[in-house]
Amino acid sequence: MKIAELEQRLREQGLKLTRPRQAVLEVLSRSGSRLSPAEIHRQGRRSYRRLGLVTVYRTLALLEEMGLVQRVHTETGCHSFAGVRSPEGHHHQLICKDCGRVEEFSDCASEQLLAKLQKETGFAVEDHRLEVIGCCPKCQ
Ligand SMILES: [Zn+2]
Numbered sequence: 001m002k003i004a005e006l007e008q009r010l011r012e013q014g015l016k017l018t019r020p021r022q023a024v025l026e027v028l029s030r031s032g033s034r035l036s037p038a039e040i041h042r043q044g045r046r047s048y049r050r051l052g053l054v055t056v057y058r059t060l061a062l063l064e065e066m067g068l069v070q071r072v073h074t075e076t077g078c079h080s081f082a083g084v085r086s087p088e089g090h091h092h093q094l095i096c097k098d099c100g101r102v103e104e105f106s107d108c109a110s111e112q113l114l115a116k117l118q119k120e121t122g123f124a125v126e127d128h129r130l131e132v133i134g135c136c137p138k139c140q
């Protein structure tokens with residue numbers, strides 16, 4: 001997403017595109033890979049020297065809530081984050097386990113499975129998460 005578009009989205013929520021928020025968003029949109037909060041902090045400080053780690057965490061939580069960044073899991077059990085390219089609609093992520101590259105895909109085929117699960121378990125399914133882990137063409 002372009003910075004202007006992001007700014008518009010924040011404004012719709014009554015929020016400003018502050019320097020720390022801009023720094024975090026720039027790092028994520030530039031990278032195309034999942035990044036840990038510490039890595040976002042490190043890179044973000046190149047454009048905004050006063051960026052603090054606590055601010056990075058807070059900003060990530062806000063942006064996640066707005067659907068602008070996606071939390072992804074890592075092998076170590078920690079979380080890292082990736083920028084969302086198309087915040088509209090339903091999509092999932094394909095993550096390269098070697099370089100951390102993240103691709104989005106939207107043709108999720110879970111509908112049938114979820115319908116079956118609801119029937120079998122009596123659960124009222126509200127949401128689902130799906131992360132596909134693999135090895136990208138470059139890393140193979
Ligand atoms: Zn890769």
Ligand SMILES: [Zn+2]
Nearest residue numbers: 092108110130
């Ligand atoms: Zn899905």
